[in-house]
Amino acid sequence: MNTISGPEFNRYDAAIKYFEDMPVDALRNAKVISFDFFDTLFTRPLADPEDAFDILGKQLAIDNFRKKRQLAQIEAFRHMSASGKKEINIEGIYAAFADNSRTAEEMANAEYQLELKLVEPNTIIFDLFRSLKDAGKTVVVTSDMYLPARFFEQALEKFGVTGVAVFSSSDENATKRDSGEIFDVIAQKLQVAPGDILHLGDNEISDVIRPREKGVKAYLYRSHYLGTICQGLPLSLSIAQGMLKSHDDYHDLQAFKSLGFAYGGAASLGFLKWIKNQTVLHQIDHVLFLSRDGYVMQKMVERGDVGDFPRSTYFYGSRIALTLATINDQNFVHYIPFLLSGAEGLQPCEILERIGVAAPAPEVMASFGLSAETPLTAGLFSKMANFLYAWRWQILLVCRRNRRGLFMYLQQLGIKSGERIALVDVGWSGTTQEAFVHAVKQFMDIDIHGYYFCLANTAEKNRRKAFLQMHAMYSTENADNSIIDMIYENRVAVELFFSAPHDSIIGYEAFTGKPVGDRGRGLKNDLTHSISDICAGAMLFVKSYNELCKRLSLELTPHELTMSMLSLVSNKKWQDYSAITNISNFDAWGSSRLKSLCAKDYLNS
Missing domain, CATH: 1.10.150 (DNA polymerase; domain 1)
Structure with a gap:
């Protein structure tokens, strides 16, 4: 049997649509159906x-x-x-x-x-190939390749296909690309006329023009994963984009889950492996992965993606929550600039909302020359500072609540005086680590090490280095200034891949230690779903990557893995992805119900 009735071809529609202008009759009428091997029937998990x-x-x-x-x-x-x-x-x-x-x-x-070990079926085309064979059609493999026919036979056998004739140019001493002579060989050996052969492949010259010159019917395969094919990528990114081919619904690099797979997964895994090495060096007892930066990394630890790892916790803490826990009546004036940071364009009531403080009656605001709803300008900052000082007792109530809640939270985590603690933060100047040190020293004596993806070359970082233990995967101590500046200038794009699908943390409940969140105040809020997709993509990458490494006996270094992220921020490449540039209200601290900020706006400000 070597023909198939029309209705049975309906199940091939998904595959057939990728062959340019090919009618279903072409499959029905051909006596021999020839498939190109690389990038048609099989793929490699590599972009190049x-x-x-x-x-x-x-x-x-x-x-x-x-x-x-x-x-x-x-x-x-x-x-x-x-x-x-x-x-x-x-x-x-x-x-x-x-x-x-x-x-x-x-x-x-x-x-x-x-x-x-590398080659794996291009599922949608391989299923067509196998179904045609099972239905009695004569299918063959034809490849211009320096590898012998036995290689292709072994590759097919790995996936349960035997008894298929293979025509390899290195064995036949005839090619597709030069004159199409290999199609003469197929016709002769299988004793069919060229017009009874159908050839399918991805190269317009070798797989369409040359066979048609020989009288063979041929159609071009337009790959469904063309967007993942690219040259000149770091190996970690090439592997990531290559593996996307094998995951349905992950072929569009403008989708958040695909971006998480291509960039977030390798960066998080590389950073996590670096952290693991540091914990051995510093004899760390407990790793605290700060929210929201460490969400995916803690998930990877829990899944066993990096093997043995010290005790670790996804720590619901932030610059805001920890700074508020540090503020008291003696140092309140010192922290007024913190309370006003990023305030331009926000309503006065929003300055209070973002730290969990209720706004007073409108007439109270008015007595300071402010309207609760009128956006702040630089000229109004002094008035807002005066108001904050006058309203400090309400603010200090929240600060006291946070301090008590933080103590309860640390007790629940089992953190004890004398322990060595690693606080993991993506970057950039050690603000959160300093806040953590000041907040915790009020009730606990622990040795705190800060682990960063990147420490920027800022005056604040240099000041803190004098009294904090700060260690970075990328810093001026181990990388060129140009690399550090590039990462820092594009930090909003980097932070997007080290985030979590929950609200920003701004404090703690006093008696339970339960974290208090802030959703933000933007005109649009599409963040949670987007971040969830990025995280899911990152987790799928690591699972796929670890399986591939086991198969290939391959291991990339932590820095090799993070080269994918450096590639994204080089020359602001992330701006090519509208999914990133258009994501709104990424920063709850600077958000306002009067406006909707996109990622690109933060870098243009």
Whole structure:
């Protein structure tokens, strides 16, 4: 049986739509259906196939392997032409490899085995391929590749397919790309006319123009994951975008879950692995992952994504909550600038709302020359400062409540005097760590280390370094100033990937230690759903990445993993993603019911 009735083809509609202008009759009428292998029938979990050379270089411990491998292939083509052949093979490539630290046979076998571990079915096309075979159609694999036919047979066998003829250019000494001669070979060996062959592939020249010149019916495969294919990416980002191919509904890089997968997952995992190394160095007893920065990392720890890890907690704390817990009647005046920070454009009542303090009657505000609803300008700041001082006893009630609540919260977490505590914060100048130190020292003596993704080159950071224990994955102590400045200038984009789907924390209930949140006051609020998607994407990346690393015996360093995030912020690349630039009211502290701020607005201000 080698034909299928029309109605049975309905289940192929999802796959067929990706072949440009192909009618369903083409499948029905063809005696032989030929599938291109790479990027059609199978994929690699890489944005650029040649990124496999970087993985191979790590496995073989050969410096500059990628460049040497590329030059070897060029030399192999030169030898091919000189000998009158039409295709190279993997043995010829490594015979020309300019490095004798490993034998040519050892390197060729290493690449062969790596490719075999890398390849995985392009599900939607592979299902079509297998269904056609099961229905009795003659399906074959045709590939322009320096790998032999046995490689493709083994790849198919891994996924339960046997008995398929493979036409590899390296075995047949005939290619698709040059003249389409390999289609003559197929017709001859299978004893069919060229017009009875249907070929499907992703390269317009090799898979459409050349076969049609031979009389073969051919259609171009327009991949559903084209947006993930890219050259010149850091290896961590190439792996992330490559793995997106295997996850349905994750192919659109403008979607939050895809962005979380591509950027947030690797950055969080790299940072977390760096933290793990630091905890050993500093003999940390308890890691506190600050909300909202550490949400995903604590989830990864709980799932066992980085193996053994010290005792850790997702800590509902923030610069606001901890600073308020520090304020008392003696230091209140010192903290008025903090209470007014980011206040321009906010209503006076919102200044109080964002710290959990009820606004007074309108006539009280009016007595200070203020309207509860009129936005603040720089000219009104002195009046607002006078009001805050006059209203300090109401504010101090909230501060006292926070202080008591923080004590209860730390007691519930089992934190004891004498312990070494790591406070994890994405960045940037140590404000929250200083607030934590000042708040906690009132009732507990603990050794506090601050762990940061990046410490900025700011005067405040330099001041705090004199009396706080601050350690950063990226700082001027271990990276160029230009890198630190680049990260800091694009910090809003970075913070988006180190966030959590809950309100900002502004304090604690006095007797339960339960955190108190602030939803913000923007005209729009789409944050929770968006952040949930980013977090889900990040968690899926780490699960997929760990499975891939086990399969490949690969491990990227913490800094290699975070290169995906550095790629996003370089040259403000994040601005290419409207999902990021248009997200509103990212910062509850600076939000107002009078306006809706997007991520790009924070950096333009």
